[in-house]
Amino acid sequence: MRLNYPAHVRVVRVPCTGKVDLIHILRAFEKGADGVYLVGCMEGSCFYEQGNFRARKRVEHAQRLLEAVGTGGQRVQMYNLSSGEAPLFAQYAREMSERIMALGPNPAKLAMDVRQGKAA
């Protein structure tokens, strides 16, 4: 299909979204990510049965924690699609990208940049 999606989306492959833990999401923000989203299989069609449900709960937990620390819960999102829905994959990437653009950079990254003298 050769579909395009925003070039700044970095894909991290995992065997199942159920592999993604809360700490992975938080560390991504500590390392400067502006947003994190998980794309899992359709609910009910997880090969491991519960993986994408677990992922959703962890995303919701991450949203609460990120809200409390001032990063903002909207920077994390869970999406579901089937492996045959490439256009939807590209659409989710655009949707998340637009949301993050509107929110601006991760405030923790800006603080780290200032500390390292990299601020614009």
Added chain:
Amino acid sequence: MIVAKGKPLEEIIEAVKDCDSILVAGCNECVTVCEAGGSKEVGILASALRLYFLNQGKKTQVGEITLQRQCDREYLIQARESVESYQMVISMACGVGCQFMAEEFANKPVQPGVNTMFMGGALERGVWSERCQGCGSCLLARTGGICPVARCAKRVLNGPCGGSSNGKCEISKDVDCAWQLIVNRLKALGRMDDYEQIIPLKDWSSDRAGGPRKVVKEEVRQ
């Protein structure tokens, strides 16, 4: 095991927000099993705090350590160097570990990271239930292995009370009546004669009513 649950992040932030450096200290025993204060939860809290301080433009250092046990001096003294290099400690251990930490490092402010709930076990992943209140004189032999002190809302020793209905306690339809469970179990064991025996007044002096308790075992004491 001792069952605990994490304190709300907002409460922890409020307690540590003015600190320059914080050590988040976990425990490898009960709180690891009940997923409240093991190395995994330490990592999550430390990461969240680092993000908080960065977002606030503060340079607060947040370190992580997980001890084999916090309720044991033997392990606490091994952490001395780490503890001494931070301004404050958040103990993710139960109330016992947190207090031992505070006693060992008398000049170090120690903040609990969890609320210690009870002695119990897991019914399923993510669900823990109370089983023992440490009353100091165990009745389980008489009650079919089900504790009326920990599991009956009124601690009735010759139950059930009049509030038992369809096997549930009057405090909530989600709570089993302990005495219904006891009767069911005694029936299954063919020991209903035991049920007819009145349990005498319990000596509560071995419970908290007698003040803070201590166990001394002379044969192993040094």
